Amino acid sequence: MAMNLNTASASELPPRSTRGMAGWMHANLFSSRFNSILTVAFGAALAAALWFGLRWIFLAADWTLISTLGGRFIIGQYNAESACPGSNCFWRPQAVLLLFTVLMGMAWGITGRGVMKQVAIATAAAAAAFTFLPYSLDRMGLDVRLLLVANLLALAVGWGLARYTPLGTARRTAILGGSAFLLALVLLRGLPGVPGLQPVSVIYWGGLMLNLLLAVSGIMFSLPIGIALALGRRGQLPVVKLLCVAFIEIFRGVPLITLLFMSQVLVPLAFPENFPQDSLFRAAVVITLFSAAYMAENIRGGLQALHPGQVEAARALGLPSWQTTLLISLPQAIRNVIPAIVGQFISLFKDTSLVYIIGMLDVVEIGRSFIQGNTEFLDNALELFVFLALVFWVFTYTMSYVSRRIERNLGVGER
């Protein structure tokens, strides 16, 4: 009789898994005496941290500092009487937010059910939710509150633009995004002689708005500059290569805080005397270049990891070298280093708070200087920094979440 080892139907099923809560706990938490001790010890520590943490947040902490500063966390001194005398300028940062929401809506409209949809809805919903804050956000009247609710409308407008007009392509939206950034700067800075757009000096720009402006300009410009530097460093032209290496090594070798300080002296020298520039512009330039130096090395790493056969195949097809770089090498290199690029963006965003060194009031410095000037809040520093940590975490976590989703969609790491 022939033996057939493969026909038993029971053997076609995978081994029974340890199902159920008890089974899972036994396998993962209490599999040995030592693991049981670890589980109990860490469980106790976690419970204690939660107990004391929550008790502090809801009972002991005094959050009046946060509500007192209110809108100043968001826009700094922008709407102070000295910055915007005789009128209310709060609507201008809000218009910028509306522009941003329209763009997010467009990104949602283009990408469909992707991560952009979640981020777009979250942005508009968070902005609209601010309407219902029980206290005033720095001279916050009904008009200001209505503008916040308008973010929901802006989201819908953006989505509609992307879906039902010829603007709904990634390239056109990117161009619109660049234009919106310039428009935002004009809106915030103001135009002399235009009613309602009285100039607001950048020394009054502050709060989260300042951090975000620096971060957005840094992200927008450091990636292309970084790519150019990486290509220059890998290229065949000795002088270009030397310049790129020198740039990268100099900007990576000096702490950002030093660069920011030096920018007060060095950057003005690089431009004509009557060139319109200010501390914010200088800070943006330094942060961008600093980040670009790191970006260049990230991209270079991605280029070096490419299989040389990719370039050979492209060259063998007759693609000239610039097209090989643009269409074959760079897209693959950038994909492979998305985690490092996003890490750099996150680091850039957090670094924007270093502009306090050149006297700018970013969201951290707003709080810190307020405590310094109002000694009755000296005991509330902990509340302040817990709040600031939460604010930064919300933004950085969003970036890292978006990056993870993009990586998954592109199938990075599956090759």
Next chain:
Amino acid sequence: MTTIEEPADIEIEVEDIIVCRDLHKWYGDFHALRGITTTIKRGEVVVAFGPSGSGKSTFIRTINKLEEHQRGDIIVNGIELTNDVRNIDAIRRDVGMVFQSFNLFPHLTVMSNITLAPIKVRKMPAARAKDNALELLKRVGIAEQSDKYPNELSGGQQQRVAIARALAMQPNIMLFDEPTSALDPEMIKEVLDVMRELVTSGMTMIVVSHEMGFAKQVANRMMMFDAGLIVEEGPPEQIFEAPKSDRTKLFLSQIL
């Protein structure tokens, strides 16, 4: 004894498409090609073989200048290979290449892999490039995979896409650098079948391969490489039945 049918109609048009004279190539101090002189005629199918490091891959890679030769001349399709970028690009448009490791572009779909060069280099309208690509995919037997990404295909399918990608540029010459060495045995046949079909279409081909059955069947000429030289060349019946060189005898006895 099997008789090999010469595709007689190909031999009629006697025209030299690749001419190499005293070709030398060094990698640092290593003398990889030590004076290759040979002429390949239009429509000829040449199989190059020999031990690893013997220079056979280097030889075909010099023909489209993926490797630069340091001495000697190569004339491809009437164009001399110099350092002139326009010449190099012109020759690369005429010479298709298939690699051992396929080298498909992983970030592009099968369709885009094939249409990229015709659109960007030959300035072909996208719609026509797409039609051509579908035609080629049918020819290599995987038309239904055009929207997939390369890593979703088997090795044999990837290599067939790579062949279609090279053919999309409508080359006069096809170079194959060990096209089946990275494949499982059952996939080797599907790739060789495509190459056989290409032979009947009259394509000039240089194939670096140790698929001796394939060589016996389709090659007009075989070249045995050793230590940077062609130690023996001739029709398959000569190479297999009556090799002149001891080196060829020894090598064939080891691989057959």
